Amino acid sequence: MINEITLRLNGETRTLDVNPLKRLLDVLREDCGLSGIKEGCGEGECGACSVLIDGVFMNACLYPVGKAEGKEVITIEGLVGTENYEVLKESFEQAGAVQCGFCSPGMIMAAESLLRKNPHPTEHQIREAISGNLCRCTGYNMIVEAVQLASKRGEGLW
């Protein structure tokens, strides 16, 4: 039985005393103070709570923290400071891909996840990669441009 949960969070080992059924989303926001991750729909449709778990792109709202035992969780805060993040951030800014900003952490996680697997994606592949992330401001074209720009500028990074 699980009493406490130990995981790697943004490069640090953390032991948390929480209910294993608590959503990873809530654990990150409430217990770990990481507010970059957002709750949009709470049912896996909007992608605002996207994180990487053992390098795999996931919705933290559908993920009870008990399943994260022994795994590595990376949130948007864990990307900040990396060269990849700088390229993504500047590309998002320059392409006008950030308006209200609510979807941006999830979109950047989606972009990071895509570029790790495929550093030179086609437009179609980019649209597929962000298809589970909703944005109500940009109409998506600027986000697609931002990922294309990041892929070009970040040549060799991913």
Added chain:
Amino acid sequence: MVITYRPKSLMEALEAIEFIDYTVFAGGTDLMVKRKQLAGLLPSFDKPVMFISDLAELKQVTIKDGFLYIGAACTFADIIENSLIPEIYKEVFMQIASPAIRNSATIGGNICNSSPAADSLPLLYALDAALVIENSCRRAELPISDFITGPGRNILNSSELVTAVKLPIQSFEKTCYKKVSSRRSNALSKISFVALANIENDVYKDIRIAFGSVAPTVIRSLDIEEDIITMSSQHALDINQIARDYATLIKPIDDQRSTAFYRKEVCNRLLADFLGNYAAASLQL
């Protein structure tokens, strides 16, 4: 507090469910939505929860005696990335949900959730899939059509797990998978349609047609498929007749996603389109 348990092996899991009634938790993409409460509250599980998505025995894809066995905890992404699985099967999985959901949702979960709208089911019915069902002392194989009994209902008892899906390895030269939904990603389907066929000299040698989301379970009729083959061998394929036969089985409902009328109409058109007569799309039934 509801107990959670992470077994370290399949045997440990099977032994645990022999005595305790667990909610078996694989990918969680359906369960967490069903058990969701107001933001910030714990999901409402009423029974002990067992996490099985990391069990190595359930993550394997193997070929044995000419059949493909896909472990029940393989995610849709695992299936798409596996080189043993035929491309035409993968096409269905690639259209399900979104990347994050495909990274989490499992084939076993999709089957055991037994939703009439489950996206993998029409393909599994069309391929005559069988399920490997295990308890701590027995292992059995059962056709998927005998497993699912109604919307959200199946014959699995609390001491059993679906551990793998058994599929034939077959090629089909004419295939169609169509998911009709309001949004391409992440929407529940209004209708899903799978058709697989092999044709020789304009005659159907093998045809399998399955409809999802239009009845309490997936619709597939071996009798009508047999009729199509017979009619086609006599060069007398009567699409109107075939559509009328399917219409007796297709019993959709009006719900928040669509209407019965729309669903029936689209089923007819998909069928007529696949069988190769666009004119029949406006058939009167």
